[in-house]
Amino acid sequence: MNAIVNYCIRHAQNCIGALGNLVRQPMASTLTIAVIGIALAMPSGLNIIVSNGRALAGGFEDIRDFSVYTKPGATLAQAENLRGRLDDDDLVANTRLISAEQALEELRTDNEFGDVVIALADNPLPHTVVVRPIPKADPEKLQILTERLAQDPLVDIVRLDTEWVRRLNAFLELARRAVWIVATMLVGAVIIIVGNTIRLDIQNRRAEIEVSKLLGASDGFVRRPFLYTGFWYGIFGGCFALLLLAGSLWALSGPVERLVRLYGGGFTPLGMDGATIALVFAVGLAAGLAGAWSAVARHLAAIQPKV
Amino acid sequence: MIRFENVTKRYGKGREALRDVSFEIDTGELIFLTGHSGAGKSTLLKLIALIERPTRGQVLVGGRNIGRLAARHIPAHRRQIGMVFQDHKLLEDRSVFENIALPMIIAGYRQREMRGRVRAALDYVGLLDREKQTPAMLSTGEQQRVGIARAIVARPKVLIADEPTGNLDPDLSLDVMNLFRRFSEVGVTMLIATHDLGLLDRVGGRRIVLDDGAVAATDGQTQPAT
Numbered sequence: 331m332n333a334i335v336n337y338c339i340r341h342a343q344n345c346i347g348a349l350g351n352l353v354r355q356p357m358a359s360t361l362t363i364a365v366i367g368i369a370l371a372m373p374s375g376l377n378i379i380v381s382n383g384r385a386l387a388g389g390f391e392d393i394r395d396f397s398v399y400t401k402p403g404a405t406l407a408q409a410e411n412l413r414g415r416l417d418d419d420d421l422v423a424n425t426r427l428i429s430a431e432q433a434l435e436e437l438r439t440d441n442e443f444g445d446v447v448i449a450l451a452d453n454p455l456p457h458t459v460v461v462r463p464i465p466k467a468d469p470e471k472l473q474i475l476t477e478r479l480a481q482d483p484l485v486d487i488v489r490l491d492t493e494w495v496r497r498l499n500a501f502l503e504l505a506r507r508a509v510w511i512v513a514t515m516l517v518g519a520v521i522i523i524v525g526n527t528i529r530l531d532i533q534n535r536r537a538e539i540e541v542s543k544l545l546g547a548s549d550g551f552v553r554r555p556f557l558y559t560g561f562w563y564g565i566f567g568g569c570f571a572l573l574l575l576a577g578s579l580w581a582l583s584g585p586v587e588r589l590v591r592l593y594g595g596g597f598t599p600l601g602m603d604g605a606t607i608a609l610v611f612a613v614g615l616a617a618g619l620a621g622a623w624s625a626v627a628r629h630l631a632a633i634q635p636k637v
Numbered sequence: 638m639i640r641f642e643n644v645t646k647r648y649g650k651g652r653e654a655l656r657d658v659s660f661e662i663d664t665g666e667l668i669f670l671t672g673h674s675g676a677g678k679s680t681l682l683k684l685i686a687l688i689e690r691p692t693r694g695q696v697l698v699g700g701r702n703i704g705r706l707a708a709r710h711i712p713a714h715r716r717q718i719g720m721v722f723q724d725h726k727l728l729e730d731r732s733v734f735e736n737i738a739l740p741m742i743i744a745g746y747r748q749r750e751m752r753g754r755v756r757a758a759l760d761y762v763g764l765l766d767r768e769k770q771t772p773a774m775l776s777t778g779e780q781q782r783v784g785i786a787r788a789i790v791a792r793p794k795v796l797i798a799d800e801p802t803g804n805l806d807p808d809l810s811l812d813v814m815n816l817f818r819r820f821s822e823v824g825v826t827m828l829i830a831t832h833d834l835g836l837l838d839r840v841g842g843r844r845i846v847l848d849d850g851a852v853a854a855t856d857g858q859t860q861p862a863t
């Protein structure tokens with residue numbers, strides 16, 4: 331019992347002592363902590379952005395609109411007729427007809443193409459029927475529908491408007507992987523930074539370590555202050571990373587609100603949740619301890635008292 | 638308490654610093670270790686503190702053969718031995734009090750007990766009013782006494798000292814030797830290396846004389862060949 335109490339007291343003393351050592355060198359500690367914080371905040375911030383992208387893309391998943399373009403010679407009446415047939419299909423929720431004239435008018439008001447369009451004698455554009463399938467439409471039946479449409483003598487091509495969603499998803503998957511790679515590299519950097527800082531610390535306290543070993547200090551006794559130093563670097567680095575994240579999210583809050591409004595409020599942006607906070611701390615702590623261990627394992631045993 | 642049996646120590650491939658050394662020191666004895674420079678006095682003390690290992694022979698402390706002690710048991714062994722160094726090895730960035738408290742912190746004593754014992758040790762060496770100062774603020778003799786207080790604060794069974802009076806004037810040296818004599822009177826086994834023969838004549842006591850790594854005499858008598 332007494333031994334356990336003593337053990338706890340000793341650890342508490344080491345823990346506070348290591349904190350004291352950091353405070354005594356405010357400049358060096360702050361710089362190290364800042365670097366750790368930035369290294370931890372970067373992948374976390376990127377991860378939040380990618381998560382939001384995925385949440386947004388998830389909202390598009392059930393949009394499977396496609397556009398049906400008529401052959402060049404088709405009349406507006408024929409297009410109306412096509413639209414009427416599609417409207418009657420069980421798979422179709424609603425349709426919209428964009429006549430060639432409307433499409434041209436739209437292009438004309440477009441800054442970039444306006445001049446080109448005015449110069450045109452004939453309207454080269456087809457009529458377009460934009461089809462929105464019912465939400466729970468069977469993908470296979472939809473496939474059959476679009477294939478049959480493509481065979482229709484009136485129809486030139488059928489284009490799926492959802493291609494971009496698939497591309498976005500593929501891109502987001504790539505981004506997610508990239509974030510993991512960046513995170514792994516930066517955690518490695520944190521381990522190296524803490525390891526190097528503690529290596530210097532060990533060198534500066536060489537006399538103390540030598541004398542302690544002469545007086546019968548165990549390896550654990552000599553090691554502990556440095557491990558606690560790594561512990562504090564991890565904790566403070568994590569705190570600083572969370573501050574940076576909170577600041578960045580705050581700076582982004584204006585544009586994000588505008589974006590949400592554009593989506594009609596149907597999308598709630600993801601911020602720093604409990605899991606992110608816990609993860610930043612856990613990774614910071616683990617990297618701090620790992621860095622301290624690597625330095626201690628390599629440099630402490632080499633210090634043997636010389637008399 | 639301390640027993641050397643045919644101990645030889647060779648540093649690397651060099652010549653032998655100690656050759657076939659045998660002697661025994663009883664509990665509570667005060668022994669002086671003398672001999673010319675390079676005779677092997679420091680080497681002998683290092684073997685007792687396990688700073689070096691014997692090449693051949695046995696070193697027994699408290700009945701235990703420490704020559705082959707596993708590395709992980711060395712700290713516990715050193716905690717039973719007080720050491721005084723010629724260059725006193727005090728930590729410059731710590732107060733006198735903290736320097737003396739270090740062995741007790743290492744041994745895991747509680748704060749309250751530590752305070753009392755550090756003060757008692759300071760009182761013993763006559764430096765009670767200097768506890769808040771750093772070693773740099775003390776004279777050489779005072780630093781040496783702080784080193785002695787640190788060596789005794791954890792109440793070791795054995796105390797070894799390497800040239801503890803090397804930097805002191807004759808009067809201070811005598812004071813330090815008288816301090817040591819008082820420890821041996823309370824049962825601490827002491828081995829003190831010095832080449833200050835004039836001082837030894839004033840202090841008296843049993844001696845082990847080393848000559849070129851071999852024991853030339855104990856107690857003034859030539860050791861019989863073994």
Ligand SMILES: Nc1ncnc2c1ncn2[C@@H]1O[C@H](COP(=O)(O)OP(=O)(O)OP(=O)(O)O)[C@@H](O)[C@H]1O
Binds near residue numbers: 654680
């Ligand atoms: N670490 C070492 N490596 C190699 N040789 C050493 C080492 N330490 C001591 N020696 C050699 O061992 C011999 C004994 O040295 P030691 O330091 O024990 O002598 P000493 O009696 O303490 O001398 P002094 O009175 O000058 O302190 C010397 O020849 C010395 O050169």
Ligand SMILES: [Mg+2]
Binds near residue numbers: 678679680799
């Ligand atoms: Mg010597």
